Amino acid sequence: MPEQPRAARRGRPPEAGLAQRRRRQIIESAYVVFAERGYEGTAISDVAAHASIGQGTVYRYFTSKREILDHVVDFGIEKLVATIEPQKMLQLPTSAEDLMESLHAAASRIYDMVEGEPEFIRLLFVEASAIDKELADRLLGLEMFAAKFVARELRRGIEARWIRADVDVDVIAHTILTLVLPGLMRELRGPSNAEVRERTVAAVLNLMMKALRPRSLAP
Amino acid sequence: MPEQPRAARRGRPPEAGLAQRRRRQIIESAYVVFAERGYEGTAISDVAAHASIGQGTVYRYFTSKREILDHVVDFGIEKLVATIEPQKMLQLPTSAEDLMESLHAAASRIYDMVEGEPEFIRLLFVEASAIDKELADRLLGLEMFAAKFVARELRRGIEARWIRADVDVDVIAHTILTLVLPGLMRELRGPSNAEVRERTVAAVLNLMMKALRPRSLAP
Amino acid sequence: MPEQPRAARRGRPPEAGLAQRRRRQIIESAYVVFAERGYEGTAISDVAAHASIGQGTVYRYFTSKREILDHVVDFGIEKLVATIEPQKMLQLPTSAEDLMESLHAAASRIYDMVEGEPEFIRLLFVEASAIDKELADRLLGLEMFAAKFVARELRRGIEARWIRADVDVDVIAHTILTLVLPGLMRELRGPSNAEVRERTVAAVLNLMMKALRPRSLAP
Amino acid sequence: MPEQPRAARRGRPPEAGLAQRRRRQIIESAYVVFAERGYEGTAISDVAAHASIGQGTVYRYFTSKREILDHVVDFGIEKLVATIEPQKMLQLPTSAEDLMESLHAAASRIYDMVEGEPEFIRLLFVEASAIDKELADRLLGLEMFAAKFVARELRRGIEARWIRADVDVDVIAHTILTLVLPGLMRELRGPSNAEVRERTVAAVLNLMMKALRPRSLAP
DNA sequence: AATGAATGAGCTTTCATTCAT
DNA sequence: CATGAATGAAAGCTCATTCAT
Structure with a gap:
């Protein structure tokens, strides 16, 4: 059935997907300038200028600056999750080495992104955490989700005897998951150092x- | 001690330490209200009101809101360091158990403070980290300092053979130092749970x- | 006088009255939303939405929001005049009772409308009066027109001796005409009361x- | 007892009554510019400029533009009441002539003010009525108050037999009270005319x- | 002709900072 | 020294109006 506009569709046809594109465009611009100047330090006009649109246009697609932040955070989380490529981890590890290799790979990918x-x-x-607790909770939630995933692997490892039985898996x-943090922090300080980084992960x-x-099982 | 009238102010200058006390008073008030409402969410008038002084007075002791934050961060760091009571750690550990005990005690003190x-x-x-990088760096610096301290202990441990020789001490x-973080994060989310906390540290x-x-040396 | 179409437009001119109908449609929508939310409180998009047309279309028929208000006022005046049904008053009164009856009937119709x-x-x-003086003047003009009409009747009444000779007819x-006002005001305050209303008019x-x-002539 | 400041009153003494004066100053400026350009047509900066103060200062004394309007209305009502000089009406009328004279005087004062x-x-x-119903109600309330006052006089007149017994006093x-309105309206249109005005009131x-x-009692 | 996306001027409001007293 | 009154820059947000399609 060809597109049969009901009742004499008049006027410029509303470009499908435009709203999606504009929202994306704004979120990406906001992501950049928020990262650069911080949320409070950024004016909507900065976001608009970066997106090369008028300030008013921003408000056609978002109802408030705060709402934009929400979406920027979601955008960031998506990016983070995509970076880790969780699907690559679906091949269940069958040894401590396997698990460590998975984690090593994930850590490397995260470092790469942070470097970029x-x-x-x-x-x-x-x-984001500084803005309000709800956003911080969203990030904590992400961590908890990942931790559950890892905990399950650990439990499997215990059953399969390639992990000690007395390990408190949840903790x-x-x-x-936190072990990469100190490296990340150092990464944030300035030009990273591939050697230091590799050494950190390895250690x-x-x-x-x-x-x-x-x-x-120890050698 | 009679109150020395101004005009013909002879003799001892009135309260050399008054400025110091005022600054302290303002910093402590700022610490409280910044913690409560965040830096951006706090007006100078809030700080002044909490310190029971006029807003103008604040500017006699600090040149800007931002400068106050700097001092609040220093104040916080002092508090944190005092909490950890590093002098208690000066009795050099002579075994892994010793070191762990030291760390356990330090972790407990930190948890106590966060709980309070x-x-x-x-x-x-x-x-503070959200405000500007220099402040974040200051905190990282604190961590690096502590890490150096711990690294030295580890090195001593290796020499004394109660730590494996193949440990990358710096890393x-x-x-x-980061290992307490996940516990702290959970602590921040809500009413803490003594049992979970103990289990975390122990694990x-x-x-x-x-x-x-x-x-x-393993049993 | 045929409407000379520019650019060889042959055949039936597309809906000569369409413009008129669109304008009417917009004015009626504006009347409704202006009444509901006030002129300043209404956005053009509200008017367009109520008329189920695009905002841009509104500007094909009116040059500004303000111009729409002008027409809404005219529309309102028309409605008011239609309500009073002045043609019913063309049967000249031949006694004070007649005149009063006419006025009574007119007042009742006005009350009915306000109630609705x-x-x-x-x-x-x-x-409308709050927007600008010109609009207020237009309403005053209406009143003056009606007053002239009533004044003529009064003058006729004096000549016919059913009205005192010493009445200042213009005043x-x-x-x-103003005498219904206090009743109307009360009517605006809330649910009207038929008994009060009748009593008011009668008194x-x-x-x-x-x-x-x-x-x-008095009894 | 000389001003004995408790506890070493320091700093610039807060000028007593300044707040009152500033509020008054702002209200009067707002009264002028609101009257000139309307409430919606006036920006706070206009009010501030007219009062020769900064915009920020306005918000030291009022929490919102709307609050200012409330006070402007109160100010206007006070002015109106002061104009009518209700205390002059406290000598109870003892005849219809008396009452009319009172009303005549009040009407004249109102006209004078409106002329100015x-x-x-x-x-x-x-x-004010266009802004919201609450303000309109405040004005209606004023009218109702005055009407009660007049009604009481009328009732007294009936008892004293200088007013017909069949008058519906409340109505x-x-x-x-409304009878002056048409004159006032005309007055608003332009340069008033003393003769017309006198004739109106008299009639x-x-x-x-x-x-x-x-x-x-009729002659 | 009709549309709705785009825009920027302009609004109210906040607040760090200055300064007369 | 201490104060709080004063300020104006700057922010978020709205909406009448324009215009490409």
Whole structure:
């Protein structure tokens, strides 16, 4: 059935998807300038200028500056999740080495991203959290989700005997996720150093291996 | 002590330390209201009101709102350092157990403080960091200083053979310091739970022990 | 006089009255939303939405929001005049009773309308007048026109001796027209009360009768 | 007792009454510019400029533009009441002539004021009423209060037999108060005319006399 | 002819900072 | 020294109007 406009469709046809594109355009611009100058330090006019549109236009697509931040955070989370490529982790690890390798790969990808966009973490974890608790909670929620995932792997590892039985999986899952943080922080400070970075990841994962593997499996 | 009238002010200058006291008073008030409402959400008049002084007076002791934040951060760092009571750590540990005990005690003190002033971490690490990089760097500097301290202990431990020789002390020192973070984050979310908290600290330190102790010493 | 189409437009000219109909449609929508939310409180987009047309279309038929108000006022005046049904008054009264009866009937019709559309008076006399003097003057002009009409009747009444000779007809004509006002005002305040309303009209007209009729005719 | 400041009163003494003066100053400026350009047509900066103060200062004394309007209305009502000099009416009338004389005097004073400040009525009754019902109600309340006052006089007149017994005092009280309106309206249109004005008041009051006096007292 | 996307002027309101007293 | 009154720059947001399609 060809597009049969009902009742003499008059006037300029509303370009489908335009709203989606404009929203995206604004969110991306906001992402950039928020990261650069911070949320409070950014005026809507800055966002509009960066997107090369009028300030008024911004308000055609978002009802408030705050709403834009919400979407910027979602955008950031999407980006973060995409970076980690969780689907790559779906091949269940069958040994501590496997698990560590997965984590190593994920950590590397995160480092790569942060290297490319050093303001990313700042915007997402610092800036957004400073605005209000709801946003901070959203990020914590993300961490909790990931921790549950890791905890499940750990439990499987215990059952399969490639992880010590006395490990408090819930606590350690959170801990593992936090282990990249000190490296990330250092990354944020300035030009990163590939060697230091590799050493950091290696040392931390090595430590985890030592701690998690049952003695019987130790070399 | 009679109140020395102005005009023909002879003798001892009135209260050399008054300026210091005023500054302190303002910083403490700012600390409270910044923690409560955030830096951007706080007006200078709020600070002045909390300190029971006029707004103008604030500007006799600080040149800008921003400068006050600097001092609030310093104040917070002092508090944090005092909480950790580093002098208690000066008795050098002579075993992994010793070191872990020290860290356990420090972690407990930090948890206690956060429990008492949950907005503390938020102000120091989130709010302040969001304002500008220089403040974030100051906090990172604190961490680096502490990490150096821990690294030295680790190195001593290796020499004394109660820590494995293949530990990358610089990296692990940072890592150790970060290990309390996930617990702290959870703490910030709501009413803390003594049992969960103890379990977290125990699990993490246990993990460290396992990882750091040479095999020969393991039970 | 045929309408000469520019650019060889042959065949039936497309809807000569369409413009008229569109204008009418817009004015009626504007009348409704202006009455509901006030002139300043109404956006052109509200008018367009109520008329189920695009905002741009509004500007094909009117050059400005202000111009629409002009027409809304005219529309309101028309409605008011139609309500009063002046043609019914063309049967010249031949006694004070006649005149009063006419006025009574007119007053009743006005009350009925206000009861049905309580925002009517507000829009016409309050809202519009607040915008600019020219609009207020237009309403005053209406009143003056009506007053002239009433004055003529009064003069006829004096000649025919059913009205006192010493009545200042010009002044009293205006006065008569204003006499319904206090009732109308009360009507605007809330749910009207048929009994109060009837009493009001009766009292006022009774008073007029007493005042206008020559003593010789008084019972 | 000389001013004994408690506890070393320091700093510039807060000038007593300044707030009152500033508020008054702002209200009077607002009264002028609101009357001139209307409430919606006036920006706070206009009010501030007219009062020769900064915009920010306005907000030290009022929390919103709307609050200013409230006070302007109160100011207008005060002015109106002061104009009518109700205390002059406290000598109870003892005849219809007395009452009419009182009303005549009051009407004259109102006309005088309107002549001096033609925008007065517009601001108070048109502009303010257009903003919201609460303000309109405040004005209606004023009228109701005055009407009660007049009604009481009328009732006394009936008892004293200088007013007909069959007068519906409540209705007529409202009516009397409205009788000046048409004159006022005309007054608003342009340069007033003393002769027309006198004639208007005379005619209306004469009519009232005729209508209210019992036949037995008529000449 | 009709549309709705785009725009920027202009609004109210906040607040860091200055300064007369 | 201390004060709080004064200020104006700057922010978020609205909407009458324009114009490409």
